[in-house]
Amino acid sequence: MTLKYVVGLRCTICGAEYGVDEVDYVCPHHGDEGILDVLYDYEAIRRDFPLEQLLASEERSIWRYLPLLPVDPDVARRLAEGTVLGSVGWTPLYPAPRLAERLGLNHLWVKDDSRQPTASFKDRASAIAVVKTRERGAAVVTTASTGNAAAALAGLCAAVGQPNVIFVPKTAPQAKVAQLLAYGATVLLVDGTYDQAFDLCLEAAREFGWYNRNTAYNPYMSEGKKTAAYEICEQLGVAVGADGRPPLQAPDVILVPVGDGCIIGGIHKGLRDLMALGWIDRMPRIIGVQAEGSSPLVDAWERGLEGWEMEPVEAHSVADSIVAGLPRDRIKALRAVRETGGVFLRVTDEEILAAIPALAQGVGVFAEPAAAAAYAGLVRAVEQGIVGNDDRVVVLATGSGLKDVASVMKAVGQARVVAPDLTDVKRLVEEGRVP
Numbered sequence: 001m002t003l004k005y006v007v008g009l010r011c012t013i014c015g016a017e018y019g020v021d022e023v024d025y026v027c028p029h030h031g032d033e034g035i036l037d038v039l040y041d042y043e044a045i046r047r048d049f050p051l052e053q054l055l056a057s058e059e060r061s062i063w064r065y066l067p068l069l070p071v072d073p074d075v076a077r078r079l080a081e082g083t084v085l086g087s088v089g090w091t092p093l094y095p096a097p098r099l100a101e102r103l104g105l106n107h108l109w110v111k112d113d114s115r116q117p118t119a120s121f122k123d124r125a126s127a128i129a130v131v132k133t134r135e136r137g138a139a140v141v142t143t144a145s146t147g148n149a150a151a152a153l154a155g156l157c158a159a160v161g162q163p164n165v166i167f168v169p170k171t172a173p174q175a176k177v178a179q180l181l182a183y184g185a186t187v188l189l190v191d192g193t194y195d196q197a198f199d200l201c202l203e204a205a206r207e208f209g210w211y212n213r214n215t216a217y218n219p220y221m222s223e224g225k226k227t228a229a230y231e232i233c234e235q236l237g238v239a240v241g242a243d244g245r246p247p248l249q250a251p252d253v254i255l256v257p258v259g260d261g262c263i264i265g266g267i268h269k270g271l272r273d274l275m276a277l278g279w280i281d282r283m284p285r286i287i288g289v290q291a292e293g294s295s296p297l298v299d300a301w302e303r304g305l306e307g308w309e310m311e312p313v314e315a316h317s318v319a320d321s322i323v324a325g326l327p328r329d330r331i332k333a334l335r336a337v338r339e340t341g342g343v344f345l346r347v348t349d350e351e352i353l354a355a356i357p358a359l360a361q362g363v364g365v366f367a368e369p370a371a372a373a374a375y376a377g378l379v380r381a382v383e384q385g386i387v388g389n390d391d392r393v394v395v396l397a398t399g400s401g402l403k404d405v406a407s408v409m410k411a412v413g414q415a416r417v418v419a420p421d422l423t424d425v426k427r428l429v430e431e432g433r434v435p
Helices: 042-048 052-054 062-068 073-080 097-105 124-136 146-159 176-181 192-206 220-224 225-238 264-276 296-303 331-341 349-363 369-384 403-411 422-430
Strands: 006-012 038-039 091-096 107-112 141-144 164-169 186-190 252-255 285-291 343-347 392-397
Touching: 038 073, 042 062, 042 073, 042 264, 042 422, 062 107, 062 225, 073 285, 097 107, 097 349, 107 225, 124 141, 124 146, 124 220, 124 264, 141 192, 146 164, 146 176, 146 264, 164 176, 176 186, 176 403, 186 264, 186 349, 192 422, 220 225, 220 264, 220 331, 225 264, 225 392, 252 264, 252 369, 264 331, 285 296, 285 331, 285 349, 285 369, 296 331, 296 343, 349 369, 349 403, 369 392, 369 403
Parallel strands: 107 392, 141 164, 164 186, 252 285, 252 392, 285 343
Antiparallel strands: 006 038, 091 107
16 A cells, blocks of 8 residues: 555554554554554655645645545545545634633634534544545444444445444443434444443454454544644634734644543644644643543553553543543553643543533533533633633534533523413513523
8 A cells, every 4th residue: 555645654652663564553562552653754745735735725624634644645535525524624713702701811712523524523533444444445444432433433434335333332322322323334332331342343353354443543543633733723823813923823722632542642643743844833732631530541641650551440421422441542642741741630520511501602612521521621720720811722622512412401401491471481581580
């Protein structure tokens, strides 16, 4: 397989490098733990794909970054043309002045990835997975998920008629399972934890020759997720205006909800790409936010542990999308925070639920619990003085509140019932309970 600008793969543990045809997923010296980084020829990219060409592009999806993606561009264009696959990415970056004022900040934006085709950030990786599946000629693609990655893969596979098998813990919210079934996926509900579903998926992929989409195993999936970092810096460049500044602008801080560590690792990879290309002039601090009941990365960061030194914990949270007993992409996640001078924070389920209406009412973004965790983390970071009032801050909202309506209802309560005439309405207005 020839990928024009990809020069190899590097193990995140031992640093061993491989050609793209030498290994499929992981470093053979470390088994399933040997997660790889994708390496690029940045000099060639700068020569063939100057920043001016990117800024002039009319493409409004992740495919505007094709030279920086590890896919055959012809296969990607063919699959994206006229399908849902062509609308992945380029989600809005909303200014949030009312939320900023509430927190005493001067500059705050919310990156709304609930606007993806299947309503979550995971479409970015799944788009790459579908293209790679076709490149490899695999009959089936598979993944394990608490719901969002599964829905993303199922939806994008449906767009191009690609068979897929999904392993999901049977505790996943029904709304997410319904989405999978609607897309026609083969759904296998695992009577166990997410970690057990993940291990079963790996075993099945090896046994049956299915293409494996799992991000904390397949090195190419982070490459889809990194595109959010590209978009943030492009869109922020427009938001802050010209005034002699570079056309791409890195924020000071990016807050990311963290479960397995795949998204935060992808965001870091995207920023590293932009630094290597000289397209941004500084690295933002990355703040990883975990639910208190599922915070092994916070613990490892506080204790100075490396990813391979971590042990599984019993994980639980209302934010099901970020529940992981032993984060699979823990090496990249810890690296993302440590190399950028960031921090890991834990927030309670109560803080997460409170963040749902705060985001919805403050900027109009309806987030599921896992996505709202990033804003809950910002509240905590401001309280602790980790984020300053003049920092330019981006909160990454990763999934729609429609993914888990039951949890949202815990946060917002019930609507009022009134009689079908004005009597009750007048009383509520007089009591000041209606604006």
